[in-house]
Amino acid sequence: MALEIGSETHGDFRVLKLDGRLDTETSADFELAAHDLTAAGERRFIVDLSGISYVSSAGLRVLLSLAKQMSSGGGELRLCGLAPSVRQVFDLSGFSKLFTIASDVNSALGEKSGGSTAAPSPEVSKAAANLLGATSSSQQPAGSPQVGRQAADLLGARQAAAKPGLFARLFAWLKGN
Template sequence: MNIKVETLNEIKIASIDGRIDSTNSGEFEKPIIKTIDDGCLKMIVDCSGLNYISSSGLRVFLAAQKKMKALSGTLLLCGLQPAIKEVFDIAGFSLIFKVFPERDSALNSLSQ
């Protein structure tokens, strides 16, 4: 798994590549949680390169969303591959995250 965090004005965009499983979910958690702890209130996680996720990764998404909600911030997701989308749907995560088809539509939503 690879994670890259970019800054666009006050928006942080984290792009994930590869798989998030029980062996590496901590490597995903650290930069995501740190970005929020550092004061980011607008964040997009670009999942277009993410090809596998298990509950260990879903837990990180949930923890990040809980933190963002508590701070009245916004966390958006984009680019979920069909298999990942199915896991999000089944886990009920599509109800607790706003998911956009691609990065630009997520960015548009944040700049409105």
């Protein structure tokens, strides 16, 4: 299914209205459209996702990459209109913490810059982008283990439960458990 991208200006913001699916096949179209607009000098975006029925990790990567580009270049990215299924993807992946998200375009236009939650440090944002593959390996910061853990926490990662060692599993098997 093709991705339709509508564009209009509201004050200082370029509103991009997406319709369809934001997935592996279509995310490149959105990335190219956003790149063209930023190359033309646009720095403040609202991405209206009310017409998006599905978003994949490739779509999330493009949104994160655009947000990173905007924050490092003095711009701003706001999202709005997330369908319940799309909002669930954002919540489960931790992306709800990374973006200013409003219910609709008018609400997004009225939001204060930066949203209602404190933004993560640039180091944590970069580490989160690296975890999602939104940056090339040459751009990956060394970072401390603490920064990596904070980035994983930001993305909603959960620490795996410790597995019993080989001998403990063998002993449990021998006991019949």
